[in-house]
Amino acid sequence: MSFAAAIVAGEPSGDLLAARMLRGLQSHDPQVKAMGIGGPAMARAGFEAWHPMDALSVFGYVDALRQAPRLIRTWRDTRRRALDWRPDVFVGVDAPDFNLRLEEKLRAAGIPTVHFVGPSIWAWRFERIHQIRRAVSHMLVLFPFEVDLYREQGVPVTYVGHPLAELIPVQPDRAAARARLGLEPKARVLALMPGSRESEIRLLASRFLQAAQILISQDPDLQVVVPVVNPQRRAQFEAVLAQYPVPGCRILSALPASGQGIEAPAAGQGAAPARADGLDTSEWPVAWHAMEAADAVLVASGTATLEAALFKRPLVISYVITPWMRRIMAWKSGQDAPSLPWIGLPNILEREFVVPELLQEAATPQALAEHTWAALTDADLAARITQRFTALHETLSRDTPGLAAQAILETSRGHA
Structure with a gap:
């Protein structure tokens, strides 16, 4: 039996x-x-x-x-x-x-x-x-x-x-990911990830998009990719994008036939080359393609922060909840705030603020843009992040x- x-x-x-x-x-x-x-x-x-x-x-x-x-x-x-x-x-x-x-x-x-x-x-x-x-x-x-x-x-x-440490490659292949997505190989790429839940997109998407507008004013060639988990979240995000347009913003969806995958590369890009490590990415969640292709990630707190860390990407973590939800959480838990000073999984695991966290009133578009600009442009920061998160990857594997x-x-x- x-x-x-x-x-x-x-x-x-x-x-x-x-x-x-x-x-x-x-x-x-x-x-x-x-x-x-x-x-x-x-x-x-x-x-x-x-x-x-x-x-x-x-x-x-x-x-x-x-x-x-x-x-x-x-x-x-x-x-x-x-x-x-x-x-x-x-x-x-x-x-x-x-x-x-x-x-x-x-x-x-x-x-x-x-x-x-x-x-x-x-x-x-x-x-x-x-x-x-x-x-x-x-x-x-x-x-x-x-x-x-x-x-x-x-x-x-x-x-x-953590099984993500087994599934995500220790050495990401940014060039192969950009080829899969039809992105310019030399441009800066930002993965914008305001969450997978209705409430997260409602509270974070406008802030993230306004931050992206500021960043594009600093680098007009910046490419912004936004992975979404399902058609409902895509429609919700597109409604916010219409209010806060970001030139060239690419929304990446799962393929309906398989429930996974990515949209086809842009016209004229041709077939994506094989990865140097031969890894099969066909069943990856769409967000992983975006993170592997990115120079930096602006992300809602949650499992995605650990995924970005395992992809060795500089990231900025943000989160916002309504005053009502904040009161309910405090009542239910008997706490006004978490017992730890961090909310992002990479910081919790490292026991320090390795990456910035911008929460509640601190999550202004200007502040998000400033921290994300550093994540996009600071080569020394990127090197330190790679070293730190590679060691974390080994611990979790x-x-x-x-x-x-x-x-x-x-x-x-x-x-x-």
Whole structure:
């Protein structure tokens, strides 16, 4: 009888993580049966979705309240299906508000549970550790500093490294990426990444575009590329771009046929040459092509900041939330601010401000432009960033699929 795993992943980064994990399980049992909630990368690994990944695409408490009826229906249906099926293990990939509640119910019913990606209790809501103890049979963490934290709290834990460190090349090929995108090989290129959620684009896109306008006034040949995750976010961003036009701004979309890939190069560019390292980039998220091609990245805080660091690019991190959301977060967490002085993953991992963070009122177009100009033009800064983030890449590089699969299989064998 084949191994059975129910899996829930709620956004693009979780989809990639879960797909790698699933392939690790398949190396032990090629007939693994995996069902639940997931995205295109998981589907290509043989996953059967009960609900699409977009069903969980909300951000924070405000969006969750707005989408509450749909989320509750999805949660209840997923719980019912998992309890009826009784898989060997349930794996929740990130999405802690959804998954921890689900894991608590399933574990109480005798189904072993694994949570992949430790919630950032080291920054917000440490009291969540009590729910984690009840809900999680085994925690898989992506960063080495998290091991002691969970172990000290009595939660079985395994450091599996970050799969992005395996998927992203240690030595990016900027020239090959520019050829794939049809970009000028010698021009400065800025990857503009205001986020993948509706609220992020609503609050950040206008600031980022105004910053880009300032930068283009300093360098008229600057090429700006904006990767978007789906047609809805593209339409939303295009509406903002119409208000704050940036000459030559290129919006990069996934190809509808495959759910991945990039738009064809501009007319006259011809076929893109092969990479020097022979790496297959056909299944890369569109944002990775933009980051590999770029000289610098202006990016919303989130997983994309770590991706930019692994591509060894100078980056500027920004984030803005509404006053209402800020009050709700403070009330829910009992904190006015994170426990750490940093919000960007590269800075958290390095324990210092390696790259600038411009948050809330500090995220003015002028300030964003000034810091991004330095990221685009300072050769010494670029060299320091490359050295620093190469060492980080090596730290995070582990056999993530194999380590995750081993921990999941051991948990399913009665370590609940």
